[in-house]
Amino acid sequence: MSALSIQDAEKAWGSVRALAGVSLTVPAGALVAVLGPSGCGKTTLLRCIAGLDRLDGGRIRVDDREVAGPRSHVPTHRRRIALVPQEGALFPHLSVADNVGYGLDRAARRGGRVAEVLALVGLDAHHGRMPHQLSGGQQQRVALARALAPRPSLILLDEPFSALDAGLRAELRRDVRTALRADGATAVLVTHDQAEALSLADEVAVMRDGRVVQMGTPTSVYRTPADPWVAAFVGEAVLLPGTARQGQAETVAGTAPILPDAVADSPTPVTVLIRPEQLHLTVPRQAPPGSVTATVLRRDFHGHDTLTVVRLADGTELAARTLDGDDQHSPGAEVAVRIRDAVLAWPAA
Template sequence: MSDLAPKTPVLQLTGVHHSYGDTPAVRGLDLSVGAGEVVCLLGPSGCGKTTALRIAAGLEPVRAGSVELDGVIVTRPGEIMPPENRNLGLVFQDYALFPHMTIAKNIAFGLPRGVDTAGRVKAVLEQVGLSDYAGAYPHELSGGQQQRVALARALAPEPRIILMDEPFSGLDARLRESVRDRTLHILKRSKSAVLMVTHDAEEAMHMADRIVVMRQGHVEQDGTPDSLYLRPVNGFVAGFFGDVNRLSGRVSGGAVDTPLGVFDANGLPEGGAAQVVIRPEALALSGEGSGAVQVKVLASRMLGRTSLIHLCTCQTTGQELHLHARMPGRYLPDEGAMQSVKLDRSQVFVFPAEGAT
């Protein structure tokens, strides 16, 4: 389901099915990417996101459905247009640079005849900030620089769409942040449609105009980063965007009663099993007063911009319910201290039990 109407599609996958032997990989996938739009396929390993990207690239066939580029069908059962005829750029996880070629020759490789090769190579090297490295070889560059070369090579033919498979996964955390930020600005200036695969929710939120969350070969939710974070359709989507607290209960009188309070069941059937999903930042802690909910501190850890506090309700409810709270800045109550909880209910979600696992 999507909460955002896509722009005029450059890439359109409709009802796509694909299997490896008897194992389904993609099941009934519908996906659109518009001009100038960055769409991220997000999900755990084995969910079908890389297979979907390879189908879009023309590297995998389909058993059912179709792929269109600019309204032209390029893949359907029994027919597949090869990648080199699709006017697309590919950026792989390992960058796939030729070690025996200079950076300039790596970028020029694959440019169509009739193109001003030297001019185009110079232009894209300037675009990615590597003008001084045209004569260097891949092994002489850092991982972040190699990633930018791979991006420059993908941009060189001025493709209508760029496909990126986990492009930042080989970089260390600090470098990854700076490289992906620069990459986003480059992609936006290019006006190309972009489809990117990642398993990192924070990366998807940083890069994407839309995120498509996949599980077991199909789409769980499709929407803007803020809509998926604030209005997840189930506990799987909610939990994919960071640590969550999960509380179980049953619907009684249209509500679910938990140690942290009573929550509207949102129309779930009476007597049915439910799961309440609460983000750690929804728990605001205070050592003062005697709030309606009291929790015991098990451990406190400073994480930089936030503090993570491990809690339990064991002393007040007799239940071994362990919780996490995330507080801004430095907040490190002593182990064993009692804390009052004030809950931000906009970050509390109630789902059927089977949909929250």
């Protein structure tokens, strides 16, 4: 059963089409991330789902009930949808417990629902505190607990981690996912952060120019993007021109098998996708067959891995990801580069 169904949603602001026929389905109990760059229409979509803006065309159904359509627009407060904004927007004069219980009737407050959701977000010991006594991450947890409390049909998360520092953001993402699953909630997360979408969501919908251009599991969107634009937007990508011939892609970085059914076997100009983790670097004397020579330009250390940027003889630059301790190549050193996995390719435009 789907908790949210959107069919051909249209919305324009003057001459700008913010939504240009968006269709999207969110199964009950799932977390779907709507991912896209600024201006792609994702925030407009969220506002139309919430009922804050009216659709120009199309339909939105929540729990199989139409809330927006050609002749219908259910008010926000009657949609049973909760919204968690970028910043918690807590009532400053109410305690944590009173903020969470604000939308509950007296029976629900007395029934222990406030304590239940505060425990889900790890704040059961903070029920008596005031918002100004909480950190930014704690305030967002309270906002999530307030959204969960009335058991809405759908929770909308509008880039709720964007104002937090990197370490706290990663921790809160994990805790939010755990809390949503524990409560059986259905949620839509709007974000421009690829890592956030891939690590949190059951499914990812990638938007561009007011349309959903691909939807699938995080693994499928990353490994088999719909086109070169999605490939470059979702994760780091090396996109090279090449030729597809007898199941192989020939590029300046070497030759590699093409993923099945990507392009025809006959010689075809293609655009080849190589992820940084698919490039293997070795010293030239240990180079396996099919390697090409390159010069190291720089190494960006990220703790858990290192991104090494190299330049080929023709000037092409490639980025290879290696684990810390592997391939410790200094800038200026000569290395051998090899593609070690099958690649994805599209017919060249």
